[in-house]
Amino acid sequence: MNGATQAIRGIFFDLIDDPWKHSGHESRAARFLPDGLLVVKDGIIADFGPFDEVSPRHPGIAVTHIPDRLILPGxxxxxxxxxxxxxxxxxxxxxxxxxxxxxxxxxxxxxxxxxxxxxxxxxxxxxxxxxxxxxxxxxxxxxxxxxxxxxxxxxxxxxxxxxxxxxxxxxxxxxxxxxxxxxxxxxxxxxxxxxxxxxxxxxxxxxxxxxxxxxxxxxxxxxxxxxxxxxxxxxxxxxxxxxxxxxxxxxxxxxxxxxxxxxxxxxxxxxxxxxxxxxxxxxxxxxxxxxxxxxxxxxxxxxxxxxxxxxxxxxxxxxxxxxxxxxxxxxxxxxxxxxxxxxxxxxxxxxxxxxxxxxxxxxxxxxxxxxxxxxxxxxxxxxxxxxxLYLDDVLGNFDKGKEADFVVLDWNAGQLAMAWRQSLAVPGGAPANVDEAAQLLFGIMAVGDDRNVDETWIAGARAHKRTPS
Amino acid sequence: MNGATQAIRGIFFDLIDDPWKHSGHESRAARFLPDGLLVVKDGIIADFGPFDEVSPRHPGIAVTHIPDRLILPGxxxxxxxxxxxxxxxxxxxxxxxxxxxxxxxxxxxxxxxxxxxxxxxxxxxxxxxxxxxxxxxxxxxxxxxxxxxxxxxxxxxxxxxxxxxxxxxxxxxxxxxxxxxxxxxxxxxxxxxxxxxxxxxxxxxxxxxxxxxxxxxxxxxxxxxxxxxxxxxxxxxxxxxxxxxxxxxxxxxxxxxxxxxxxxxxxxxxxxxxxxxxxxxxxxxxxxxxxxxxxxxxxxxxxxxxxxxxxxxxxxxxxxxxxxxxxxxxxxxxxxxxxxxxxxxxxxxxxxxxxxxxxxxxxxxxxxxxxxxxxxxxxxxxxxxxxxLYLDDVLGNFDKGKEADFVVLDWNAGQLAMAWRQSLAVPGGAPANVDEAAQLLFGIMAVGDDRNVDETWIAGARAHKRTPS
CATH class of the missing domain: 3.20.20.140 (Metal-dependent hydrolases)
Known part of the structure; x- marks a missing residue:
């Protein structure tokens, strides 16, 4: 595990419930933070929430800022x-x-x-x-x-x-x-x-x-x-x-x-x-x-x-x-x-x-x-x-106490047509709300592939950074 | 059209017949040149065949050598x-x-x-x-x-x-x-x-x-x-x-x-x-x-x-x-x-x-x-x-007189697992015969995508070169 306490700032999206239980209102099963902070200690999520709320609780913490990406659980x-x-x-x-x-x-x-x-x-x-x-x-x-x-x-x-x-x-x-x-x-x-x-x-x-x-x-x-x-x-x-x-x-x-x-x-x-x-x-x-x-x-x-x-x-x-x-x-x-x-x-x-x-x-x-x-x-x-897999006590979203495995998604990467397509979903250039985030994610699953995975983090440590290939 | 006469040397694969007419012997519908030369004049294929045969017929011609790639019709x-x-x-x-x-x-x-x-x-x-x-x-x-x-x-x-x-x-x-x-x-x-x-x-x-x-x-x-x-x-x-x-x-x-x-x-x-x-x-x-x-x-x-x-x-x-x-x-x-x-x-x-x-x-x-x-x-x-499309008189393979549109395929590109997979198909590192070429092509269609398209040529001129993205 990564021993140090550290924090990652960025745009976060995760699920907090089964969306099939919320048919017609599926976004209720999701959590979206357009500017969030994930605090990790010894590979475990120690704190998570909007940057403005979480940041004051951790004065002096080292923050890695990952802009223009959607950060999801691994x-x-x-x-x-x-x-x-x-x-x-x-x-x-x-x-x-x-x-x-x-x-x-x-x-x-x-x-x-x-x-x-x-x-x-x-x-x-x-x-x-x-x-x-x-x-x-x-x-x-x-x-x-x-x-x-x-x-x-x-x-x-x-x-x-x-x-x-x-x-x-x-x-x-x-x-x-x-x-x-x-x-x-x-x-x-x-x-x-x-x-x-x-x-x-x-x-x-x-x-x-x-x-x-x-x-x-x-x-x-x-x-x-x-x-x-x-x-x-x-x-x-x-x-x-x-x-x-x-x-x-x-x-x-x-x-x-x-x-x-x-x-x-x-x-x-x-x-x-x-x-x-x-x-x-x-x-x-x-x-x-x-x-x-x-x-x-x-x-x-x-x-x-x-x-x-x-x-x-x-x-x-x-x-x-x-x-x-x-x-x-x-x-x-x-x-x-x-x-x-x-x-x-x-x-x-x-x-x-x-x-x-x-x-x-x-x-x-x-x-x-x-x-x-x-x-x-x-x-x-x-x-x-x-x-x-009966692992939802330790994995699956950004709840406190879970293991800090996550992916950093570049919604514009992939085949040449991707970026223009995504620009239709987010007129502001970045997702402003949970629905826009979900539309970008649909773009990734419908048109994308491994190219959209920009980084992969294991227990709070970056384990993969994409080399364009 | 590209006015100059020029030649492209490389590994060529094209179809000369409908493989469904050759069930069990489909390779008979294909043409494979492990070292071929394609001569293009005014955007039209002027000559095509094994390098050793074709090259002497065109002394002094400018040759673009594209190694380690499979060249196919567009x-x-x-x-x-x-x-x-x-x-x-x-x-x-x-x-x-x-x-x-x-x-x-x-x-x-x-x-x-x-x-x-x-x-x-x-x-x-x-x-x-x-x-x-x-x-x-x-x-x-x-x-x-x-x-x-x-x-x-x-x-x-x-x-x-x-x-x-x-x-x-x-x-x-x-x-x-x-x-x-x-x-x-x-x-x-x-x-x-x-x-x-x-x-x-x-x-x-x-x-x-x-x-x-x-x-x-x-x-x-x-x-x-x-x-x-x-x-x-x-x-x-x-x-x-x-x-x-x-x-x-x-x-x-x-x-x-x-x-x-x-x-x-x-x-x-x-x-x-x-x-x-x-x-x-x-x-x-x-x-x-x-x-x-x-x-x-x-x-x-x-x-x-x-x-x-x-x-x-x-x-x-x-x-x-x-x-x-x-x-x-x-x-x-x-x-x-x-x-x-x-x-x-x-x-x-x-x-x-x-x-x-x-x-x-x-x-x-x-x-x-x-x-x-x-x-x-x-x-x-x-x-x-x-x-x-009733265009087989001008397109579809490397027959003389057809238009010189072609693609240059990199069989190792794509998701990370591709290259090791392909190495199983071509123990020699490059296809030695038509069957090995076909196996690489199956690897491309089964595991690959646009990343395998390294270059695209239109009427004898290079119109696209892949930028890793």
């Missing part, structure tokens, strides 16, 4: 694959073929410590360049990759969740790990890394299709022994995968039941994708306090399908949601790009939900919830992600 | 809206609402000559930054916007197609133009601009829903009087729009028939989108020699739906296709980004066509045609676009 990536950094955006197949052809061979290399270490450096560099300050990551079935992941995260002082990634079937022989070895190595790694610095451990069955009952039982035992640990997996990404899950777990009526049966579905459980979850499965996620990580870059890139965002945000049974890039199935490290694609998924869903194609599919309330306003998008990428 | 955008440069990526609604809220008010400003002139400068700058050297553009119903568009294109010596854009209903009063005024102004503009320099004129009924029968008849008369002119319009973008078209043209069995009835469907006719075209409509497009411009950025951004690429490429009835950004419905000027989204649309289609959801929808042949390999993607963006 982005949280709920679902990403560390060992896929080099194969992001690989050509050609749906999930199961793609895994065999591109992913497994690359991930095998991460048993080599040097390769894994180099990759970890590149991985975290790319995260920071995209404005991501926290991620929940898959590693491989080799403990080496998990060790190097946590070691690099610790060097950078980043809040991360990861764990040895178990798979004991449907992959090449040398890619598999036995349930016994997975159990023993997971125990060792939990002891070594969980809650050491900012590292957090997730018991990680890769996906139920790739896990035998014995592997799921090993996870179940681990969760009982270490109830403080997270659980991270995949669910219902692709129709063929779901059929295989049904075949392999004939005693379960659906994919979700595999996790219920093993006592895993509950708080701190996240499953990536959930594209094909039924209404009933979503209700059970909601009641259990379990989360889905919505990965639109990947769902489009692999053609998995359109996640039913509006259904998941049913106010009667809301599912905890994060946004995930799912890099390398997702073709970018950028949560901003993930927001763009999430918006598109919502819009495509709504052309069906408006009833113009099939009147029986009309559901205008669900359609309204599919509309990814900037308030909703940046909620998913910050406080919402933190809430889904 | 990109062709088949569908873009000049007066939407400032509202690209606008928030919130499906087609018809979005037009009323964002588009019409902005387009109205283009009746002001100064505003239109400034916008034209920005528009062409953004095109060139994305590697686009030719576009077919909509303007507005004010002749001023068409004049300023052609004037700016002429200053830049770019091959463009555009025309006064007719709409006489379903828009604010001051946005409309009467069929009589549209007819008279179109005649005048054709006389003034068509085939002057590189400018080409398209008779442009905005979309049949916005055009009365009288407006369509004005277009019909214009096409008879000026058969050399192009026709540019929209079709079947959105289900609600199609229903409205059916209501407004009760004597037509489908949307396509509106154009058939007015004698417009034929060579040099392009309709943007075609998301919801029936199989029968596609067959009629194919037989007529008419084209569709596939606009995946827009179709996802507005939620219009998934274009059936594999159906349009049915070998029995192939539809001429270009790629379009449809900027501002599309949220980028970049054809590279359009290729990314086109790939995703194909992949999403295929999760239905593999029969895993509904066995009755299984069509593996169509699914194969949906797969947007780099050969297919860059064909659509270059030679295929030229073919669809």
């Amino acid at each position: 982005f949280i990536d709920g679902h990403i694959h560390f060992p896929q950094v080099r194969v992001l955006g690989a050509y050609g197949n749906q999930l199961l073929d793609w895994l065999q052809k591109w992913i497994f061979p690359e991930e095998l290399k991460y048993a080599d410590r040097e390769y894994a270490r180099e990759a970890a450096g590149r991985f975290f560099d790319a995260l920071l360049a995209g404005g991501t300050t926290t991620c929940q990551a898959f590693t491989t079935s080799s403990p080496v990759s998990t060790e190097e992941f946590f070691a690099e995260a610790a060097r950078r002082n980043m809040r991360v969740i990861a764990g040895l990634t178990g798979i004991d079937r449907f992959a090449p022989e040398d890619f598999l790990i036995t349930p016994e070895a997975f159990y023993a190595e997971s125990k060792r790694l939990i002891g070594e890394y969980h809650r050491k610095g900012r590292n957090l451990y997730a018991i990680t069955p890769r996906f139920a299709v790739g896990c035998t009952t014995e592997m799921m039982e090993a996870c179940s035992r681990l969760k009982k022994e270490y109830p403080d640990c997270w659980i991270n997996t995949h669910i219902s990404e692709n129709p063929s995968e779901i059929r295989t899950a049904r075949q392999e777990y004939p005693d379960c009526t659906d994919y979700t039941q595999v996790h219920e049966k093993h006592g895993l579905l509950g708080p701190k459980f996240t499953a990536g994708h959930g594209v094909w979850l039924s209404d009933d499965e979503m209700r059970r996620f909601s009641r259990a306090g379990a989360a889905v990580s919505f990965c639109p870059l990947s769902n489009l890139f692999l053609g998995s399908g359109l996640f039913r965002l509006g259904r998941a945000k049913d106010p009667a049974n809301p599912v905890r949601l994060s946004l995930g890039t799912d890099m390398g199935g997702g073709n970018s490290f950028s949560l901003i790009r993930a927001m763009e694609e999430a918006y598109k998924v919502g819009m495509c869903n709504n052309t069906m939900l408006d009833g113009s194609v099939n009147p029986r599919e009309q559901d205008l309330a669900e359609a309204e919830r599919n509309k990814l306003s900037p308030y909703r998008a940046f909620y998913l990428g910050t406080l919402g992600g933190a809430h889904s | 990109f062709i955008d088949g569908h873009i809206h000049f007066p939407q440069v400032r509202v690209l990526g606008a928030y919130g609604n499906q087609l018809l609402d979005w037009l009323q809220k964002w588009i019409f008010p902005e387009e109205l400003k283009y009746a002001d000559r100064e505003y239109a002139r400034e916008a034209a400068g920005r528009f062409f700058d953004a095109l060139l930054a994305g590697g686009t050297t030719t576009c077919q553009a909509f303007t507005t119903s004010s002749p001023v916007s068409t004049e300023e568009f052609f004037a700016e294109a002429a200053r830049r010596n770019m091959r463009v197609i555009a025309g006064l854009t007719g709409i006489d209903r379903f828009a604010p009063e001051d946005f409309l133009i009467t069929p009589e005024a549209f007819y008279a102004e179109s005649k005048r503009l054709i006389g003034e601009y068509h085939r002057k320099g590189r400018n080409l004129y398209a008779i442009t009924p905005r979309f049949a829903v916005g055009c009365t029968t009288e407006m369509m008849e004005a277009c019909s008369r214009l096409k008879k009087e000026y058969p050399d002119c192009w026709i540019n319009t929209h079709i079947s973008e959105n289900p609600s729009e199609i229903r409205t078209a059916r209501q407004e043209y009760p004597d037509c069995t489908d949307y396509t028939q509106v154009h058939e009835k007015h004698g417009l469907l034929g060579p040099k006719f392009t309709a943007g989108h075609g998301v919801w075209l029936s199989d029968d409509e596609m067959r009629r497009f194919s037989r007529a020699g008419a084209a569709v411009s596939f606009c995946p950025l827009s179709n996802l951004f507005l939620g219009s739906g998934l274009f059936r690429l594999g159906r349009a490429k049915d070998p029995a009835n192939p539809v001429r296709l270009s790629l379009g950004t449809d900027m501002g419905g599309g949220n980028s000027f970049s054809l590279i980004r359009a290729m990314e989204e086109a790939y995703k649309v194909g992949m999403c289609n295929n999760t239905m066509l593999d029969g895993s959801v509904n066995p009755r929808e299984q069509d593996l042949a169509e699914a194969e045609r949906n797969k947007l390999s780099p050969y297919r993607a860059f064909y659509l963006g270059t030679l295929g676009g030229a073919h669809s």
Whole structure:
């Protein structure tokens, strides 16, 4: 942690509530300070508010002024694959073929410590360049990759969740790990890394299709022994995968039941994708306090399908949601790009939900919830992600006592057309109120990318400054 | 045109045939020169081939060497809206609402000559930054916007197609133009601009829903009087729009028939989108020699739906296709980004066509045609676009006698993760054969954007050099 007390002055925007709870008045879920001051002590937010109010409370404090930028909480990536950094955006197949052809061979290399270490450096560099300050990551079935992941995260002082990634079937022989070895190595790694610095451990069955009952039982035992640990997996990404899950777990009526049966579905459980979850499965996620990580870059890139965002945000049974890039199935490290694609998924869903194609599919309330306003998008990428991961006590916005991870956004950067577009949203040149700030943020998510991330700060220290490239 | 004779040496990749005709052997449709020489005289390709063969034929010629880059024909955008440069990526609604809220008010400003002139400068700058050297553009119903568009294109010596854009209903009063005024102004503009320099004129009924029968008849008369002119319009973008078209043209069995009835469907006719075209409509497009411009950025951004690429490429009835950004419905000027989204649309289609959801929808042949390999993607963006616009005699590849518009691609630029990814595709550091070149190109379309466009050349002169931003 950065030991000194210091302050950052600038234009701040964060979410203080779920904007879906404020339909029609979403700005009530946001906090906007056109001239704010963030006071950080030992990496923790010690004070926050309008400059004129906060400044007198801290006479003589060193102030870093960051003008002409929007400062937001750091982005949280709920679902990403560390060992896929080099194969992001690989050509050609749906999930199961793609895994065999591109992913497994690359991930095998991460048993080599040097390769894994180099990759970890590149991985975290790319995260920071995209404005991501926290991620929940898959590693491989080799403990080496998990060790190097946590070691690099610790060097950078980043809040991360990861764990040895178990798979004991449907992959090449040398890619598999036995349930016994997975159990023993997971125990060792939990002891070594969980809650050491900012590292957090997730018991990680890769996906139920790739896990035998014995592997799921090993996870179940681990969760009982270490109830403080997270659980991270995949669910219902692709129709063929779901059929295989049904075949392999004939005693379960659906994919979700595999996790219920093993006592895993509950708080701190996240499953990536959930594209094909039924209404009933979503209700059970909601009641259990379990989360889905919505990965639109990947769902489009692999053609998995359109996640039913509006259904998941049913106010009667809301599912905890994060946004995930799912890099390398997702073709970018950028949560901003993930927001763009999430918006598109919502819009495509709504052309069906408006009833113009099939009147029986009309559901205008669900359609309204599919509309990814900037308030909703940046909620998913910050406080919402933190809430889904049960980390909203330490991350997600600028509340006092939280960890001071944040991003500094340049709303005019990116493709050449950006600046003129943004000038239409803020006639005064800078956002004068929360709506103007939100319009700039929509410009960033609709037209922008990692170029809009000018700086990324970890625990009060600048960890990334953009070099135009 | 650039009067001097000169030569460019570098790594060249272009398409010489439609790769869909070479399924399984798509590289046969491509031409790859790891060390090539392009000789340009008066803006026209005078010679092209391997450096060792071509160079001795031109002793003493000035050679510009561009190493470590892939040189491709300039990109062709088949569908873009000049007066939407400032509202690209606008928030919130499906087609018809979005037009009323964002588009019409902005387009109205283009009746002001100064505003239109400034916008034209920005528009062409953004095109060139994305590697686009030719576009077919909509303007507005004010002749001023068409004049300023052609004037700016002429200053830049770019091959463009555009025309006064007719709409006489379903828009604010001051946005409309009467069929009589549209007819008279179109005649005048054709006389003034068509085939002057590189400018080409398209008779442009905005979309049949916005055009009365009288407006369509004005277009019909214009096409008879000026058969050399192009026709540019929209079709079947959105289900609600199609229903409205059916209501407004009760004597037509489908949307396509509106154009058939007015004698417009034929060579040099392009309709943007075609998301919801029936199989029968596609067959009629194919037989007529008419084209569709596939606009995946827009179709996802507005939620219009998934274009059936594999159906349009049915070998029995192939539809001429270009790629379009449809900027501002599309949220980028970049054809590279359009290729990314086109790939995703194909992949999403295929999760239905593999029969895993509904066995009755299984069509593996169509699914194969949906797969947007780099050969297919860059064909659509270059030679295929030229073919669809009946410009393949002058544009689309490096054949002798064609116009020397090209882009210089840096395969390592873009988000931080790009270079390491690309190093996996080309172990030697540069592409040694056509397949390696294609793999780099897939990396660009899957992970890249306008940052990969290092230079853009128009008629043998460099018109854009990337400034890292």
